[in-house]
Amino acid sequence: MTVLADPALAADARRERRFFLSLSLPALFIVGLAAILPILWIIRQSFLTTGGEYTVGNYEKVLSSGLTWSALVTTLELSLGTLAICILLGTPLALALASARPRVANLLMAFVMLPLWTSILVRTYGWLVLLRRDGLINATLTGSGLTAEPLPLVYNFTGTLIGMVHYMLPLFLLPVYAAMRDIDANLVRASASMGATLGQTIRTVILPLSAGGIFSGSIIVFIYTIGFFITPAVLGGGKVNPLSTRIERTLSTFQDWGSASVLGILLLVLMALVGVMFLAARRLIAGRSIGTAHA
Amino acid sequence: MSWLRISLTALAFSAAVPVYAQSVTITTAGGDYGNAMKEAMWAPAAKELGYDVREETLSDGLAALKMQVTSGAVTTDVIHLGSPEGAQAAAQSLLEPLDYKIIDPKAVPDGAKSDYCYPFDSYGTVMSWNTKTYGENPPKTWAEFWDVAKFPGRRALRANAQDSIEIALLSDGVAPADVYSVLSTPEGLDRAIKRLEAIKPNVAVWWTSGAQSAQLLKDGEADLVVTWNGRAQTVKADGGAVDYTFKGSVIGTDCLGVPKGAPNKEAAMKLIAAMTQPARVAKLTDFIAYGPVNPAGYEGGLIPEDRLKTLATAPENAGTSVFSNADWWVKNGEAAQKTFDEMMAR
Numbered sequence: 001m002t003v004l005a006d007p008a009l010a011a012d013a014r015r016e017r018r019f020f021l022s023l024s025l026p027a028l029f030i031v032g033l034a035a036i037l038p039i040l041w042i043i044r045q046s047f048l049t050t051g052g053e054y055t056v057g058n059y060e061k062v063l064s065s066g067l068t069w070s071a072l073v074t075t076l077e078l079s080l081g082t083l084a085i086c087i088l089l090g091t092p093l094a095l096a097l098a099s100a101r102p103r104v105a106n107l108l109m110a111f112v113m114l115p116l117w118t119s120i121l122v123r124t125y126g127w128l129v130l131l132r133r134d135g136l137i138n139a140t141l142t143g144s145g146l147t148a149e150p151l152p153l154v155y156n157f158t159g160t161l162i163g164m165v166h167y168m169l170p171l172f173l174l175p176v177y178a179a180m181r182d183i184d185a186n187l188v189r190a191s192a193s194m195g196a197t198l199g200q201t202i203r204t205v206i207l208p209l210s211a212g213g214i215f216s217g218s219i220i221v222f223i224y225t226i227g228f229f230i231t232p233a234v235l236g237g238g239k240v241n242p243l244s245t246r247i248e249r250t251l252s253t254f255q256d257w258g259s260a261s262v263l264g265i266l267l268l269v270l271m272a273l274v275g276v277m278f279l280a281a282r283r284l285i286a287g288r289s290i291g292t293a294h295a
Numbered sequence: 296m297s298w299l300r301i302s303l304t305a306l307a308f309s310a311a312v313p314v315y316a317q318s319v320t321i322t323t324a325g326g327d328y329g330n331a332m333k334e335a336m337w338a339p340a341a342k343e344l345g346y347d348v349r350e351e352t353l354s355d356g357l358a359a360l361k362m363q364v365t366s367g368a369v370t371t372d373v374i375h376l377g378s379p380e381g382a383q384a385a386a387q388s389l390l391e392p393l394d395y396k397i398i399d400p401k402a403v404p405d406g407a408k409s410d411y412c413y414p415f416d417s418y419g420t421v422m423s424w425n426t427k428t429y430g431e432n433p434p435k436t437w438a439e440f441w442d443v444a445k446f447p448g449r450r451a452l453r454a455n456a457q458d459s460i461e462i463a464l465l466s467d468g469v470a471p472a473d474v475y476s477v478l479s480t481p482e483g484l485d486r487a488i489k490r491l492e493a494i495k496p497n498v499a500v501w502w503t504s505g506a507q508s509a510q511l512l513k514d515g516e517a518d519l520v521v522t523w524n525g526r527a528q529t530v531k532a533d534g535g536a537v538d539y540t541f542k543g544s545v546i547g548t549d550c551l552g553v554p555k556g557a558p559n560k561e562a563a564m565k566l567i568a569a570m571t572q573p574a575r576v577a578k579l580t581d582f583i584a585y586g587p588v589n590p591a592g593y594e595g596g597l598i599p600e601d602r603l604k605t606l607a608t609a610p611e612n613a614g615t616s617v618f619s620n621a622d623w624w625v626k627n628g629e630a631a632q633k634t635f636d637e638m639m640a641r
Contacts, residue, residue, distance in 0.1 A: 067640055249632075
């Protein structure tokens with residue numbers, strides 16, 4: 001920021017900053033009310049017995065239970081699986097979109113965005129219709145003789161993963177696409193003129209320059225999927241039980257608000273950890289690419 | 296002038312309702328079920344007793360009961376709960392003990408008795424199957440449900456220990472009357488869980504809502520489904536290739552209780568006694584397929600012959616049934632569910 005010599009101008013700038021800050025107050029108020037207060041309430045609840053006395057028993061109970069850890073493993077498997085597939089499918093798609101002519105790119109983008117405008121519940125049940133035993137996909141497979149028996153596509157881990165990838169792919173794609181579109185076309189041309197193959201250009205120019213977008217997309221995918229409930233509940237057939245369904249069971253079957261709060265806090269901590277890890281990794285990579293640029 | 300209006304209203308009110316009329320408030324679940332209870336049960340009972348009965352409707356009875364009792368502002372005299380909720384409420388001292396000098400204790404079969412919440416109607420957790428898969432020869436017992444060699448096909452069970460562990464023991468040859476005494480031993484619970492683990496590879500779906508179980512049946516996603524009789528009956532009535540049996544069903548009940556500190560306790564007991572008379576609980580089936588708990592409700596042609604086969608507690612259906620024991624579930628439910636969840640996670 002430039003230093004303003006004139007004290008009157010400086011006062012003006014201060015007034016302006018105060019004004020902008022006051023404009024953000026309603027938003028801060030809502031965020032505080034809608035996000036921070038409930039979190040504080042959950043933290044308090046996690047230290048209370050059903051009788052309302054203070055205890056650390058809820059933590060002991062939840063953290064010593066094998067069910068918590070198996071739910072945690074399932075949560076991570078689902079999130080990492082979704083993320084891996086999103087990267088594998090989404091990055092080439094973003095590359096295709098970014099390199100297409102604007103009119104084609106807009107059309108393709110509309111197809112990508114369409115599912116985003118549909119309710120997750122509708123989409124999840126839609127997958128049920130497609131994937132179930134006598135669903136469209138299995139009917140085609142068995143009808144054409146490609147498989148003798150219907151494939152187990154839903155009510156298991158596979159079905160849950162399909163539903164989650166379908167939901168997350170557009171959200172992953174957006175930042176990656178934005179990053180790739182912003183790459184200076186001259187850099188790509190330069191790399192080609194220096195004799196790089198397409199593969200080399202992608203590896204040494206495009207991917208490093210869109211790493212920021214891929215990182216943002218990955219954080220979005222991870223943070224979203226850690227708390228997914230509807231998709232595993234509907235497409236998992238009771239066999240896929242991440243932390244979210246564990247919380248639901250703790251509340252509805254046991255009315256154990258204390259333990260459910262502990263599980264909620266576990267989710268929050270997990271998200272914070274993942275967020276910090278991603279940010280650290282991002283800084284590391286950014287630092288290294290600057291380093292190599294200077295070398 | 297508002298004081299005048301108030302006193303005029305009071306006058307008008309006392310003219311409409313005789314001053315000696317006892318007023319009682321009943322809380323039901325509302326909807327079709329609530330209306331059925333009004334038409335068949337409490338409206339005629341109120342008329343007989345000369346009570347002025349007011350109705351409140353709530354979808355989560357236990358939560359409301361807990362709030363009323365813990366805040367010391369009890370407005371309802373009679374509350375309608377599921378029996379496990381009733382037992383839970385009793386365990387948390389939210390209910391008055393039932394006055395069995397006023398209410399007939401003999402009207403309830405032994406397995407369904409409760410000191411706090413009076414069971415009056417029932418539903419069954421039953422075995423249902425796809426008639427396209429099994430034709431005229433479906434499994435007839437839970438042992439056959441477990442026999443995947445003789446009856447190949449995909450199973451669907453509820454992702455909950457409740458009813459599942461009872462069924463697992465029945466399939467293992469435990470007599471209906473012994474189910475809860477066996478379950479009360481640690482070995483008994485393990486036996487049930489092992490039995491569920493044995494069928495697990497053949498369970499295509501562990502369902503979590505009644506509507507989902509009906510969908511699985513209707514779509515043929517599963518060939519053998521454990522579900523509630525109302526759900527199976529609905530799919531069957533809609534023309535689905537589905538049938539079900541009450542043989543070996545686990546019968547759950549709904550009950551009536553009196554909140555602790557209810558303003559009209561004695562009148563509430565009298566209303567419960569009157570509204571659960573055999574003719575009235577039998578009449579309930581005119582409106583909804585929930586049969587009486589009281590065996591006398593099935594006598595003297597109170598319920599038409601052809602309707603009996605759709606009711607879980609009809610005499611020819613209930614012989615091989617287990618009454619879900621709400622008190623057992625309050626005491627052991629959390630441990631049983633935990634063991635069940637661990638089996639699911641393995």
